Amino acid sequence: MVADEGSSPPHPKPVPSKELSTRVLSALVMVAAALLTAYLGGWAFSLFWLAAGIAIVVEWTDMTAIQPRRLVQVxxxxGLAALTLLVLLGAEVWFYLAVSVAFxxxxxxxxxDARKRIWAISSFLYAAPIILVPPIVRAHPDLGILGLLWMFAVVWATDIAAYFTGRTLGGPKLCPPISPKKTWSGFIGGVVAATACGLLVAWIGRxxxxxxxxxxxxxxxxxxxASVASQIGDLGESALKRHCQVKDSSHLIxxxxxxxxxLDGFWAVCVIVALVLLTLVGPTV
Known part of the structure; x- marks a missing residue:
C-alpha cells in the first residue's frame, strides 16, 4: 500500500524517529520473509501466501462486522486452504471454480444478515488472487522467481517512491474524497520508480x-x-476503510x-498478472 503519509501537504510534519524505525524494521522483516519463501518455493511459499489470504479474510470480515464472524472466517x-492445495497439486481450472463456488x-x-452476504463474497474474492497468483508465477516455466522479483520490485518501488516524493514535493491532491493526503507528485514518482525498477529486474535477469x-x-x-494499478488498489482499500470508519484494517503489523x-497494491498487481497470463499465455493451472 502507498502510505498516506507519502502524500502529505507541502510542509509535512516530520515522521517521529521511533515511528519510522518501527516501520522500517517491520518492512525489513516482511521483505525478508517474502524473499526467503520465494527462494524456497513449493509448500513454504504457498503457505506464506495462504496465511496472508486468511488474514485478509479475517480483517475484511472484522471491518464489515459480519455475523457469526468466526464461523464465516473459518x-x-x-476454502482458501483448499485452493492452495489445488495449486500445489497442479489441478485443472474447473476444480478451482468448483471449490470456490462451494465454499x-x-x-x-x-x-x-442477508444484507451483509456481499461482504463475505467480496472478502473471499479479494483474498483469492493473493493466495493463487504468487505460487502460480513462481512455478511458471517462463516466469519463475524472476517474475516474482519483478512483481515485488514494482510494488515496493511504487510504495517507497510515492511516500518520499509526496512528502518532499507535496502539491495537488490525487483523490481528496478517499485519501486526502495523497498527491499527484507521489503518484508520478511511484510510477517512474516502478518502471525503472521493473526494467532493472529484467536487465539483471537477462x-x-x-x-x-x-x-x-x-x-x-x-x-x-502495474504501478498505476497498485496505487488504485491502495485507494480502493482506503475507500473500504473510510466506509467502515476505521483507520487501519488491523494492528497486526x-x-x-x-x-x-x-498488500492492497500487491493485490492489484496480482490481478494484472493473472489477466496477462490468461489472455496472453493461457491458463497455467
Whole structure:
C-alpha cells in the first residue's frame, strides 16, 4: 500500500524517529520473509501466501462486522486452504471454480444478515488472487522467481517512491474524497520508480540468462500499468476503510496496520498478472 503519509501537504510534519524505525524494521522483516519463501518455493511459499489470504479474510470480515464472524472466517479460510492445495497439486481450472463456488455458497449462507452476504463474497474474492497468483508465477516455466522479483520490485518501488516524493514535493491532491493526503507528485514518482525498477529486474535477469518473456518496451509498459494499478488498489482499500470508519484494517503489523494495508497494491498487481497470463499465455493451472 502507498502510505498516506507519502502524500502529505507541502510542509509535512516530520515522521517521529521511533515511528519510522518501527516501520522500517517491520518492512525489513516482511521483505525478508517474502524473499526467503520465494527462494524456497513449493509448500513454504504457498503457505506464506495462504496465511496472508486468511488474514485478509479475517480483517475484511472484522471491518464489515459480519455475523457469526468466526464461523464465516473459518469456512472461507478452509476454502482458501483448499485452493492452495489445488495449486500445489497442479489441478485443472474447473476444480478451482468448483471449490470456490462451494465454499462461497456455504460461507455466504452462514451470514445471519442477508444484507451483509456481499461482504463475505467480496472478502473471499479479494483474498483469492493473493493466495493463487504468487505460487502460480513462481512455478511458471517462463516466469519463475524472476517474475516474482519483478512483481515485488514494482510494488515496493511504487510504495517507497510515492511516500518520499509526496512528502518532499507535496502539491495537488490525487483523490481528496478517499485519501486526502495523497498527491499527484507521489503518484508520478511511484510510477517512474516502478518502471525503472521493473526494467532493472529484467536487465539483471537477462545478464544471468533468466529473461522474462517480454521485450524491454513491453516490460516498461507493463510496469507502468502495474504501478498505476497498485496505487488504485491502495485507494480502493482506503475507500473500504473510510466506509467502515476505521483507520487501519488491523494492528497486526507494527507501524503498518494490517495485512490489507500492506498488500492492497500487491493485490492489484496480482490481478494484472493473472489477466496477462490468461489472455496472453493461457491458463497455467
Amino acid at each position: 469456512i472461507l479460510g478452509v 462461497l455458497a456455504v460461507g455466504t449462507f452462514a451470514v445471519s 545478464r544471468y540468462d533468466a529473461a522474462l518473456p517480454l521485450t524491454f518496451t513491453g516490460i516498461a509498459a507493463l510496469s507502468i500499468v 507494527p507501524g503498518h496496520g494490517g495485512v490489507m494495508d500492506r
